Amino acid sequence: MNQEQQQAILTIALLAAFADGANTDQEREQIHRLAESLGGEPGANELPGIYQQVILGRVTLDEATERLTEPGHRQLAYEMAACVCDADGRMTAPEKQFLTELAQALKLDNKVTGPANDMAEAMAGLADDAAPLTSALTPAGIQSPEPVARHVMAATPRIADAELDQSILNYAILNGALELLPQSWSSMAIIPLQIKMVYGIGKTHGYELDQGHIRELLSTLGVGLTSQYLEQFGRKLLGGLLGKVAGGLGKQLGQSATGVAFSFATTYALGQVAKRYYAGGRQMSVALLQDSFKNLLGPAKEMQTRYLPQIQQRAGNLDAAQIMTMIRGA
Numbered sequence: 001m002n003q004e005q006q007q008a009i010l011t012i013a014l015l016a017a018f019a020d021g022a023n024t025d026q027e028r029e030q031i032h033r034l035a036e037s038l039g040g041e042p043g044a045n046e047l048p049g050i051y052q053q054v055i056l057g058r059v060t061l062d063e064a065t066e067r068l069t070e071p072g073h074r075q076l077a078y079e080m081a082a083c084v085c086d087a088d089g090r091m092t093a094p095e096k097q098f099l100t101e102l103a104q105a106l107k108l109d110n111k112v113t114g115p116a117n118d119m120a121e122a123m124a125g126l127a128d129d130a131a132p133l134t135s136a137l138t139p140a141g142i143q144s145p146e147p148v149a150r151h152v153m154a155a156t157p158r159i160a161d162a163e164l165d166q167s168i169l170n171y172a173i174l175n176g177a178l179e180l181l182p183q184s185w186s187s188m189a190i191i192p193l194q195i196k197m198v199y200g201i202g203k204t205h206g207y208e209l210d211q212g213h214i215r216e217l218l219s220t221l222g223v224g225l226t227s228q229y230l231e232q233f234g235r236k237l238l239g240g241l242l243g244k245v246a247g248g249l250g251k252q253l254g255q256s257a258t259g260v261a262f263s264f265a266t267t268y269a270l271g272q273v274a275k276r277y278y279a280g281g282r283q284m285s286v287a288l289l290q291d292s293f294k295n296l297l298g299p300a301k302e303m304q305t306r307y308l309p310q311i312q313q314r315a316g317n318l319d320a321a322q323i324m325t326m327i328r329g330a
Contacts, residue, residue, distance in 0.1 A: 007050055008067040009077045012102065014054040015061060016081035019098035061098075065105040074106040079116040083188050086120040119320075120188065161275075164201060168271030171197045172300075173307060176264030177314035178323070189323045190263050194218065197267070198274045205278035217277075220286055221293040223270060264311060265300035272296050 053059040068074050081102055085095040103113045175190045195214050202209040273293050277284050284292070304311070 004067055005070075005073055008064045009073065009080060011050050011054060011059055011064040012061070012077045013080050013084050014051060015059075015064070016084040016095070016098060016102075018054065019085060020092045020094040061101060061105055065102070068106065074108060075112050075116075078102060078106055078108055078113055079120075082113075082116045082120040086188070091121070160204065164204065164271075164275055167200070168197065168268060168275070169307075171271060172264045172268035172304075173310055173314055174326070175267040176262075176304060176307070176311040177318060179263040180312065180315040181318060186318075186323070187263070190267070193326070194223070194267055194270060197271055201271065201274045202278045207278055207282070217274070217289075218270070220289055221270065221273065222290065223266060223293075262301075262304070264304035264307065265297055268300040268303065269293055269296035272300075 050059075065074075065077070068077055078099075082099060085091050085099060091099075099113070099117070103109075171193060175193055178186045178190050178193075195211070195218075198214050198217065199209050202214075270293070273289060273296060276292065277289065
């Protein structure tokens with residue numbers, strides 16, 4: 001996939017992100033920062049310009065799709081758009097209309113678009129169902145039928161901290177592994193797992209959280225749902241991982257999984273901030289929350305290099321059924 005094709009797919013993904021016109025100013029700013037940060041990646045120097053063209057309405061869907069002539073690239077573009085539309089919850093009518101027009105522009109039939117829509121909707125549904133689970137704190141990747149939260153509630157604070165730290169680390173490793181998978185939908189599972197992690201941390205400190213509160217916390221920290229998914233997708237695309245298969249629904253781990261999984265750092269920093277926030281009785285200001293997250297993100301990025309072998313090993317053992325089971329807490 002050459003640079004022009006990469007940019008075309010990124011353009012389509014950004015068009016999908018703004019298809020329903022419901023993005024908040026905060027979410028737009030997060031996507032703008034994303035465009036700026038990814039603009040430093042190899043082959044993506046024009047990405048901030050692409051963002052501006054989309055925001056100002058200077059690029060059309062037809063102009064973006066006509067640059068994609070390979071069937072695999074067209075399929076990938078549609079899959080990414082479907083996932084972006086579903087990243088923040090169930091698809092709206094304008095988003096459905098956008099995907100219909102995109103399928104027509106890409107000349108794709110239902111045999112191609114149907115599986116992508118089904119997977120994106122399934123992942124969005126899992127995000128909606130992720131929080132109210134009694135087993136929410138069970139560390140992802142540890143085979144134990146007994147929720148860790150029960151042990152934490154009965155333990156001393158020191159042991160509770162150790163249990164929480166291990167749980168956060170396990171979630172971070174799993175989410176880093178998901179980012180290394182070539183499937184275009186795999187990054188969508190990161191969001192419900194982060195919601196599940198925060199729910200469990202709050203429950204350990206006596207707070208029964210709802211979806212709205214958790215999503216607001218993530219957004220406050222700059223971990224917007226749509227922008228986070230776009231970031232994971234952009235790094236996969238620019239790193240060549242998605243180009244290893246014809247369409248993102250391929251099953252094999254991409255060879256470029258030797259790179260760093262950025263979702264490890266985001267998940268780890270989010271978990272640590274949530275632990276401090278709920279342990280302190282939710283008294284941290286917005287500014288303090290944001291500063292704490294930024295300060296933790298740097299060390300977490302250094303940690304992810306150390307844990308990369310474990311992240312890669314985890315990625316090699318994941319499939320769609322496993323991922324959905326983990327999110328549901330079954």
